[in-house]
Amino acid sequence: SQLGITVASLALGALAEDTLGTHLTDWLETLPITLRLAVRVGIASAVAITIVTYLHVVFGELAPRSVALAHPERFARILAPPLRVFETIVRPFTIGLNASAVFVLRVFGQRPQPLEEAVHSPEELRILVEQSEEGGVLEAGDADMIEGVFEFSEKNAREVMTPRTEIDALLVDASLDETLQLIEETQRSRYPVYEETIDNIIGLVLAKDLLPILRNPPAEFSLRAIMRPVHVVPGSREVEEVLADFKRLKEHMAIVLDEYGGTAGVVTMEDLLEEIVGEILDEYDEPPEAPEREGPDIVVVAGSTHISELNERFGLSVPDEDYTTIGGFVFGVLGRLPIVGDRVTAGNAVFTVREMDGRRIESLAIDLHAAGDRRAAARAEEG
Known part of the structure; x- marks a missing residue:
């Protein structure tokens, strides 16, 4: 495809120079003497190339691409046979060009990039999924499932x-x-x-x-x-x-x-x-406890809530390298058996133990802005 685009661009450039450039030069010769000087500085050629470039981009790339994306299967069936023929014809040229490019890279001490490294990385695929969701191509549930596949390989x-x-x-x-x-x-x-x-x-x-x-x-x-x-x-x-x-x-x-x-x-x-x-509930499972708001900045959550879920939902920055649940994190930071009323500051929030179930934290209250307010007050006192 790259060879075809290059050949088409060069052909259009030659057409612009020979055809449009000549016509524009003749037209400029009819203008007053002060404007005729433009011919000598190559204005006619520049204008001709600009016009052809505009037509090439609009009618040769953007418009066909939009139509093909709207009807991908139909256009794939139509264009596949001629593209196969074109690929067969130009294959010797592409092999020679690739070999030449590899030779030049090696002369300058560079390593040619393997074909498998030229495909999309997981990070790039995530961006594509996010953009597809924002553009309405993917439903939110489908995008979440694809994101779950990426995160799956990152968990233990x-x-x-x-x-x-x-x-x-x-x-x-x-x-x-x-x-x-x-x-x-x-x-x-x-x-x-x-x-x-x-x-x-x-x-x-x-x-x-x-x-x-x-x-x-x-x-x-x-x-x-x-x-x-x-x-x-x-x-x-x-x-x-x-x-x-x-x-x-x-x-x-x-x-x-x-x-x-x-x-x-x-x-x-x-x-x-x-x-x-996502969560799979059977007829015997109880629905997970949803965070309960007690004001604009106070949220009550179960101690078994995953830290990653809280970070994503409320924009927190609680570290989750050593702990999975927020209850386990608070327990670990305290370094002792928690009691109701214990407070822990982490990231941009303050966590207060609300309920205990034996040795396990049953629920916590999260003050989403208390930590930020404290830092602001401390800076004001220092000032």
Whole structure:
């Protein structure tokens, strides 16, 4: 295509010089003597090239491109055959030109750019998606899903897991009644099985595996007899690799380990899919708690809210390298068990602990401008 554009531009330039330039020169000769001097300084050629360039850009590039973008499939079918013929004809020339360009680059000590490096980078594709959404070509939901695909490759298991404090697990010595009670209360399909502590998960039980037992109850019930092997991954494992593990092992759940080998949480196939398509709720799930405003600058959020979500939604700059949830971040900054009323300043906001659930932060109030007001007051005092 570049060769065709170049040839067309050169041909039009020659046409402008020979045809329009001559006509403009003849016309300028009819003007008064003072204007005829323009012929000697090449005004006729410049005007001719300007006119042809305008016509070339408007009728040769912009207008055809707009029509083709409006009807891409139709014009692709029409133009593909002649373009294939043109490509076959000029292939020897393009090969020679490319070889010459590579030779010149090597003479000057430059490395030719591989073809795969000339395609769009992920950052460029993100810009294209954003522009397509702003232009109405992509729906907001489609753009969010594509953005989720890009972010998917940037996350690890620790960032998408369900933390250990929210794991519904079974003690290996649990009775059939205790097992059924937990299943009835939580309505999950898979349950980790642990021995002594949650840090020692030894297997996995599927709720459906209990159906044969309910039909013919054994004299002695044992979870060991029906539990399956459980897949474990480190918290640093990338979610792309976790997904590959699930596909290879035909599993839907893995235990996430911390750096000391203890249980950090669990990650499921649903967790991975939600990173791309958004929250997936079934008939037993409760809708996530939406941020509740208590004024123009005060927002109450759940402690389990992801830091990345808050940063994106409210324009905050809370660091999320070491923590996934805002509750975990506040806990880590305090360095002790939080109590109601504890305050932490981060980025351009102040976080106040509102509710505790045992050792877990249930909710926090965010003052979106308090931190900024404090810095402004401090600068005023210094002045």
